[in-house]
Amino acid sequence: MFTKVLIANRGEIACRVIRTARELGFRTVAVYSLADQHSPHVAMADEAVNIGGPAVGESYLDMDKILDACRKTRADAVHPGYGFLSENAEFADRCEQENITFIGPPAAAIKLMGSKRLSKIAMQKADVPCIPGYEGEAQDDDSLTNAARRIGFPLMIKASAGGGGRGMRLVFKDEELLAQLKTARSEATNAFGSGELILEKALMQPRHIEIQVFADQHGNAVYLGERDCSIQRRHQKVVEEAPSPFVDETLRQRMGQAAVNAALACDYVGAGTVEFLVDQEKNFYFLEMNTRLQVEHPVTELITGFDLVAWQLNVANGHPLPVLQEQIQITGHAMEVRLYAEDPANQFLPQTGQILSWQPALAEGIRIDDGIRSGQHVSPHYDPMLAKVISYGTDREEARRRLLRTVEDSSLFGVTTNQFFLASILKHPVFTQGQATTAFIEEQLQQDASLQPVSGSLLSHALAAIILYFQQHSDHQHFNWWSANRAPWPYELRLQDQVVEIALETSGDHEFSVRKQDEQLHLKIISIHDCELVFVENDIRRRVRFLCNRDNVFLNIQGQTYCYQDLTLEAAEAGDVTGDGKIKASMDGAIVDVLVTAGQSVSRGDTLVILEAMKMEHPLKADTNGKVASVMVSAGDQVRVRELLIEIDADD
CATH class of the missing domain: 3.30.700.40 (Glycoprotein, Type 4 Pilin)
Structure with a gap:
């Protein structure tokens, strides 16, 4: 039995795991990159180990460094969170070889479910309903083209080893197929190291429903209701809720049993999620199995009253599941939104910068899972999710109202976020009525104010x-x-x-x-x-x-x-006052362009440098007539406020 848990992750999920582990009496170890040295999860843990530079390949994806951190701290268990190494079968194997408990399923289950092609074959054998498609070994263009014509259009191309929308393409007609196959294969190879693809009949406007399953080391497995994750952007979940407004008790039991069958078919242990697509006639089809804790697990915790991280720790320590299937009851309703550092008005471009202030609006029925604090820098190296805002209510409408109010009243200043976009979803009539499908954002929000540049009033x-x-x-x-x-x-x-x-x-x-x-x-x-x-x-x-x-x-x-x-003040001082020729950064930011070179003659008021900060471009102008003596920056450089950028030798 283990006593010290190293959390091989960062941000809100690292904080989440540390809290429960501490409550259960376990010692905790955080790992961190240089970019995260001042992050909350580092301060929360009993011990912390630096594992390298900001890039994930130098830190959170480096198995050797994480296992070395286990040896240094004598951590005898690893919780991988989600993302990074959480679904890496090799990492699970290496933990076992080092006598370190991997808090997750066996490596064989991770490997099987990590392949969309092999997992679909296994699910067909286990009588789990699957979408009609092609999951054969032949991967040449002719084989895939012939299979596509048998399936019919529209169809989905999917990376067998992938997820999160990468290597995924929706094809509506035959003449688009070859180009989309090429793009999907290239994207899959770059993202996952494998260009293997599968094809599936496209279900238009389905519901995305997932079942939370849990299994122990004694052959027991249960399901804990469903989560509706239909509201998505580029196949990334935006809003999750439990239970689904679309699922009735009969469908819940059928899908739950299918999910348990899927877990038992691969000798699963721990927390897992079986994802399904459900059509308007309530036919459901296996999509994939995520062999880890999900980002959206809090909504299941709120409607069942169970701490799923506590279950993970106890099951990994050999304990049986604490309840039987018939003892699991669903009470009330829960919703979750993901607060991202991104700009919805600019194609959801990820944002970086300093969080000047973070003030979540805590209230009755509200839970905030975050891993950020005021003053922290949002790095470009990691997923832009900053926090999860979760609500609970006696019914769906109460949960929705509470979540909307919290999203609107919380304030995060310094970095552009999707906060207004989330509020627009939560008060949209289609969502309010529980009618949203996976096509919701594309069909209902394309002209929404939250997707337009801020104009003010x-x-x-x-x-x-x-x-x-x-x-x-x-x-x-x-x-x-x-x-x-x-x-x-x-x-x-x-x-x-x-x-x-x-x-x-x-x-x-x-x-x-x-x-x-x-x-x-x-x-x-x-x-x-x-x-x-x-x-x-x-x-x-x-x-x-x-x-x-x-x-x-x-x-x-x-x-x-x-x-x-x-x-x-800048306008007021633009009169006849001559400056000292020292052009400094007006704030922290990035140099977009340098418009002059050393030796060049300039006049007062000429734009010398374009500085981008807080999603705005700021022209920095010459404050005197003269010649450029030196240029200290280039396009792409990150600069600090009042940093000297250009010096001008003023005319006499």
């Missing part, structure tokens, strides 16, 4: 200006000091690519009038402290969260985050 402009006014004119942050000068204060603000000019007038009774061309807005400020602004507009009292960071103001208005940059 007169209210958001006004609030940003008022916050700046307070920061600049209050006496040591005391709210009761206000200038009685009624002269308008001009503000020039940048919001992404647009520059907004507004005029602000105030009086001694905390009232403001804001003008932008022909638009006008009146606001009364009730209080402003602890990064919360309370105001009255049209007799309605409201509050917003905000953060000031140098010349930037961040606002969260019902889940929509705005980042305003104050250009007012």
